[in-house]
Amino acid sequence: MFKAFLIKYAEIGIKGKNRYLFEEALVDQIRFALKKVEGEFKVHRTQGRIYVDALSEFDFDETVQRLQKVFGISGICPVVYVEDEGFEKLGKDVVEFIDKVYPDKSKTFKVQARRARKNYPMDSMEINCELGGVILDAYPEMKVDVHKPDIELNVEIREKIYIYSEIIPGPGGMPVGTNGKAMLLLSGGIDSPVAGYMISKRGVKIDAVYFHAPPYTSDRAKEKVVDLARYVSAYSGPMKLHIVNFTDIQLYIYEKCPHDELTIIMRRFMMKIAERIAGESGCLGLITGESIGQVASQTMQSLAATNEVCTLPVYRPLIGFDKQEIVEISEKIDTYETSVLPYEDCCTIFVAKHPVTKPNVNVIKAHERNLEEKIDEMVEVALNTREILDIE
Ligand code: ATP
Ligand code: MG
Numbered sequence: 001m002f003k004a005f006l007i008k009y010a011e012i013g014i015k016g017k018n019r020y021l022f023e024e025a026l027v028d029q030i031r032f033a034l035k036k037v038e039g040e041f042k043v044h045r046t047q048g049r050i051y052v053d054a055l056s057e058f059d060f061d062e063t064v065q066r067l068q069k070v071f072g073i074s075g076i077c078p079v080v081y082v083e084d085e086g087f088e089k090l091g092k093d094v095v096e097f098i099d100k101v102y103p104d105k106s107k108t109f110k111v112q113a114r115r116a117r118k119n120y121p122m123d124s125m126e127i128n129c130e131l132g133g134v135i136l137d138a139y140p141e142m143k144v145d146v147h148k149p150d151i152e153l154n155v156e157i158r159e160k161i162y163i164y165s166e167i168i169p170g171p172g173g174m175p176v177g178t179n180g181k182a183m184l185l186l187s188g189g190i191d192s193p194v195a196g197y198m199i200s201k202r203g204v205k206i207d208a209v210y211f212h213a214p215p216y217t218s219d220r221a222k223e224k225v226v227d228l229a230r231y232v233s234a235y236s237g238p239m240k241l242h243i244v245n246f247t248d249i250q251l252y253i254y255e256k257c258p259h260d261e262l263t264i265i266m267r268r269f270m271m272k273i274a275e276r277i278a279g280e281s282g283c284l285g286l287i288t289g290e291s292i293g294q295v296a297s298q299t300m301q302s303l304a305a306t307n308e309v310c311t312l313p314v315y316r317p318l319i320g321f322d323k324q325e326i327v328e329i330s331e332k333i334d335t336y337e338t339s340v341l342p343y344e345d346c347c348t349i350f351v352a353k354h355p356v357t358k359p360n361v362n363v364i365k366a367h368e369r370n371l372e373e374k375i376d377e378m379v380e381v382a383l384n385t386r387e388i389l390d391i392e
Pocket of ligand 1: 186188189191209210289290294297
């Protein structure tokens with residue numbers, strides 16, 4: 001029965017003069033998201049509102065699911081629109097709407113009319129009262145409650161008349177593309193896809209980089225990361241996934257540096273390489289899934305040592321989260337099941353039994369001098385031989 005959606009957006013409504021930019025970005029993102037849904041849609045902006053009109057048959061559930069992944073949307077209201085053929089007809093339409101949407105009539109309600117077209121012969125108050133009366137006549141078991149109604153029946157008088165009552169929650173946040181771009185260090189774990197999701201939610205477009213170490217990490221591990229990138233891109237939009245072959249660098253570090261510092265030194269080179277790719281792609285920051293104290297390489301000392309190589313800001317949206325809190329988000333965004341597939345990632349093979357938990361940057365730097373001979377060239381090779389995938 002529904003042929004349209006009214007899109008509610010919260011935060012972007014308060015951006016003053018820039019408001020239209022945010023609205024336009026949201027319209028673009030909605031259009032993009034709906035391209036993948038069967039059916040033809042028109043997305044338009046009228047008087048501070050965004051509507052999605054279905055111009056053909058469409059799959060309601062699929063459409064709602066897609067819209068629930070468009071950042072910037074706070075609510076999705078399925079709308080019925082009817083022609084303006086006089087008040088009596090409107091009364092019939094409203095009664096029919098209630099009957100279809102609420103088979104159980106033991107409910108309280110309130111009518112909330114809005115007259116966007118001022119030449120309509122009744123004002124909002126009159127419409128509220130009269131329609132309320134019509135509904136009570138049709139369904140005497142219903143009751144009016146103006147404070148906390150079960151059903152808030154919205155009636156908007158425009159060229160056509162829009163009727164809606166339900167608000168399906170959207171993902172919140174800000175439209176992707178309104179806040180620059182950042183580079184996500186995406187591993188096959190639980191954390192980094194969630195980190196990407198969270199930064200993207202603030203309107204940031206993302207690209208991703210994965211450090212692959214064949215044959216120590218399998219093709220399946222790489223496929224898993226590609227799948228995770230796809231899940232994240234359902235929210236963040238299309239992204240480039242850079243797959244860097246890290247094997248030689250890893251082996252070289254293994255050969256030349258103390259094994260208990262391996263993870264930290266590797267992490268520092270990952271950051272350096274990610275920063276280079278970020279620079280080439282116009283990214284203004286790096287994103288990781290780190291959280292204080294989660295593992296040896298994420299103590300305050302380790303984070304400081306890793307951070308020391310970066311000049312771009314490193315965004316760590318999970319820094320204060322417990323694992324369980326991260327797991328809950330990963331379940332919500334559908335990445336959990338893929339993340340827990342048991343394919344070894346880059347680090348598990350080279351982890352020392354007793355990695356340093358309090359690395360000293362100066363000591364680390366001294367040991368990195370053992371790499372002087374070949375490392376710069378190896379970094380260039382890794383950059384130049386990287387594979388770049390377009391993820392949609
Ligand atoms: P995740 O669940 O995201 O893998 P983790 O708890 O396993 O995180 P680490 O392995 O210590 O944590 O990695 C910390 C962060 O470093 C990751 O969240 C990710 O951003 C980045 N990272 C680690 N390994 C890789 C990799 N192979 N490729 C790209 N980024 C990586
Ligand atoms: Mg990991």
